[in-house]
Amino acid sequence: MADEKVADPGPLGLAGFAMTTFALSSANAGLWKGAGVATALSLAFFYGGIAQILAGLMEFVRKNTFAAVAFTSYGAFWLAFYGLVNFQQALGTATSPSGSVGIFLLGWTIFTLYMLVASVKTNTVIMVTFVLLSITFIFLTWGNWGSFGAHANIVKIGGWTGLATALAAWYGSAAAVINATHGKVVLPVGPRS
Secondary structure, eight states: OTTOSSOOOHHHHHHHHHHHHHHHHHHHTTGGGGTHHHHHHHHHHIIIIIIHHHHHHHHHHTTOHHHHHHHHHHHHHHHHHHHHHHHHHHHTOTTSTTOHHHHHHHHHHHHHHHHHHHHTTSOHHHHHHHHHHHHHHHHHHHHTSSSTTTTHHHHHHHHHHHHHHHHHHHHHHHHHHHHHHHTSOSSOOOOOO
């Protein structure tokens, strides 16, 4: 819109989400011998966390409730995940059967499921991203429930679906940037419902 005072923050939010999800999901899937964990934690703080919260705040200015809630919340998710991992390590409970990661993920699964319902009114790429994210959270919650490492194969499935989620979010980000830059649809995102 010509009267917009803030550029579309959606591509930034999607890119921050995608890159951080990619890094953590690659570790969950068992790629690169777990090298994605340190990368994911750094990204969780800065790109997945801070950048997404900024994107969400800009969406509030644009009066886009869905994107504002999604980006601000998932930015907070990444900051909270960073804190959870670091607090557990500081307390020496990173490998204990406390189930705190499972409980943490259960809350985010519930949030993601109702955001999935809302995403039906956005576009196909966003809806697909939320379908994949919901599946990812379900597997990660299940895989992290109970004793540490008891469900490692379930976490791996969550890692692979998380990689698919990251690709969908990256596509959405790329489409928004490329389409806006070219002034036409180069990468389609599908119709709004």
